[in-house]
Amino acid sequence: MHRFANPGRFQRLAARLLPWLKGLTALAFLAGLYLALLASPPDYQQGETVRIMYVHVPAAWMALFAYLLLGLASASALVWRHPLADVAAAALSPVGAAFTFIALVTGALWGKPMWGTYWVWDARLTSFLLLFFLYLGHMALLGAFDDRSRGQRSAAVLALVGLINLPIIKFSVDWWNTLHQPASVARFDGPSIDPSMLWPLFTMAAAFHLYLLAAVMERMRTQLLAARLRTQRQARFETWQGEPGA
Amino acid sequence: MTGFAALLRRDLRLSLRQGIDLLAVVLFFLAAGILFPFALGPEPELLGRIAAGIVMTMAALASLLSLDRLFAADFEDGSLDGLVLSPLALELVALAKVLAHWLSTGLPLLLAAPVLGLLLNLPADLYPILLLTLLAVTLALSLLGGLGAGLTLGARRGGILLAFIVLPLFVPVLILGMGAVTAVALGESPMAALELLLALDLGLLAVGPWGIAAALRQLLR
Numbered sequence: 001m002h003r004f005a006n007p008g009r010f011q012r013l014a015a016r017l018l019p020w021l022k023g024l025t026a027l028a029f030l031a032g033l034y035l036a037l038l039a040s041p042p043d044y045q046q047g048e049t050v051r052i053m054y055v056h057v058p059a060a061w062m063a064l065f066a067y068l069l070l071g072l073a074s075a076s077a078l079v080w081r082h083p084l085a086d087v088a089a090a091a092l093s094p095v096g097a098a099f100t101f102i103a104l105v106t107g108a109l110w111g112k113p114m115w116g117t118y119w120v121w122d123a124r125l126t127s128f129l130l131l132f133f134l135y136l137g138h139m140a141l142l143g144a145f146d147d148r149s150r151g152q153r154s155a156a157v158l159a160l161v162g163l164i165n166l167p168i169i170k171f172s173v174d175w176w177n178t179l180h181q182p183a184s185v186a187r188f189d190g191p192s193i194d195p196s197m198l199w200p201l202f203t204m205a206a207a208f209h210l211y212l213l214a215a216v217m218e219r220m221r222t223q224l225l226a227a228r229l230r231t232q233r234q235a236r237f238e239t240w241q242g243e244p245g246a
Numbered sequence: 247m248t249g250f251a252a253l254l255r256r257d258l259r260l261s262l263r264q265g266i267d268l269l270a271v272v273l274f275f276l277a278a279g280i281l282f283p284f285a286l287g288p289e290p291e292l293l294g295r296i297a298a299g300i301v302m303t304m305a306a307l308a309s310l311l312s313l314d315r316l317f318a319a320d321f322e323d324g325s326l327d328g329l330v331l332s333p334l335a336l337e338l339v340a341l342a343k344v345l346a347h348w349l350s351t352g353l354p355l356l357l358a359a360p361v362l363g364l365l366l367n368l369p370a371d372l373y374p375i376l377l378l379t380l381l382a383v384t385l386a387l388s389l390l391g392g393l394g395a396g397l398t399l400g401a402r403r404g405g406i407l408l409a410f411i412v413l414p415l416f417v418p419v420l421i422l423g424m425g426a427v428t429a430v431a432l433g434e435s436p437m438a439a440l441e442l443l444l445a446l447d448l449g450l451l452a453v454g455p456w457g458i459a460a461a462l463r464q465l466l467r
Binding site: 150157161 | 393398400401402407410411413457461464465
């Protein structure tokens with residue numbers, strides 16, 4: 001892990017990987033959207049609305065996955081002071097918040113025709129809304145201090161506190177048997193979805209994973225560049241102040 | 247442990263001497279609570295059904311009021327630096343301050359809750375369970391709020407940020423608290439929800455001071 005602790009090495013790696021990642025993401029989305037929207041059959045109960053699922057489910061997975069990564073990054077920032085961990089955490093939370101938002105909105109759009117309502121105070125929905133607020137709180141804390149590192153530390157502690165929410169979201173459909181349907185893909189006895197729907201779902205999930213990776217890496221790259229710009233500007237300002245006549 | 251008791255005594259005495267702050271929390275609790283009959287209409291039946299929930303929600307909002315001063319006053323006049331340097335572990339400092347917050351806002355709210363309950367036509371058989379759960383709920387709120395106060399100490403517009411961060415964390419506390427009250431209202435045993443609430447309290451007591459201390463240590467590093 002500490003091999004990548006050097007921001008310069010990360011920048012070179014990111015510059016080499018990012019074009020490939022972005023290309024792969026675009027290809028995966030093209031294939032996934034084709035399979036999900038055109039090539040897969042409509043559901044016998046839900047009809048065409050089942051296609052919302054191909055966006056909703058991977059977005060929800062990514063929202064949880066991004067928070068898990070955020071927790072890991074925050075822990076390594078606090079424990080090992082890994083120099084890239086803070087950058088990664090700051091890059092992760094807006095992306096995660098966006099995925100959470102997509103999952104909530106697509107869920108609401110699916111819920112109206114299927115459940116007859118946009119929103120219910122079901123355990124899964126409530127805990128997901130909390131996840132959204134945790135992401136927003138993380139972003140707000142990051143930017144709330146004049147001293148950047150103070151904001152990073154505070155946000156990292158908040159991210160770790162919020163980790164408690166992850167198992168609650170994951171198991172909420174099993175613990176409280178409410179409106180949201182239980183897990184149908186990650187089950188001990190194998191997925192309960194027909195293969196004709198499983199493959200589009202997996203392709204979309206792959207596309208979302210690639211997008212998450214690419215977006216976070218790109219955000220980390222620009223943040224590191226911005227940080228370097230800040231220090232250069234600061235240095236120039238100080239030399240300018242030191243000049244006679246200034 | 248003497249340092250712990252001394253700090254607890256000091257904080258309690260400070261909040262007692264500024265009695266207006268204590269009163270403000272209780273007055274806010276009552277004044278916000280009596281808005282509901284005007285917004286929802288004064289039918290006693292409707293109010294009685296939602297009174298317990300209103301009391302608990304308003305208690306959560308009222309306990310937010312004094313949170314942003316929990317560490318800020320000591321931070322501004324420098325006594326927080328003294329507390330950090332004192333031989334008392336920072337975790338215990340945090341615990342003492344949180345307990346002082348609980349005793350100085352939770353208990354007055356507990357005293358005011360029956361008054362609001364009366365105004366909102368709370369059914370008579372719900373008073374004991376509501377007060378009992380409020381006791382546990384306010385402790386959890388103080389612990390979570392203390393964490394939020396530690397995290398946002400020194401932030402720009404810290405008060406609003408604090409509310410924004412802490413209110414979502416209050417949700418599980420309210421769910422469990424209202425679970426106990428609702429169980430009694432339905433004639434069932436509230437023990438399951440009460441035990442979960444106590445477990446949450448104990449868990450927060452174990453983890454909260456550690457988190458607050460971590461947040462404070464970052465600030466004063």
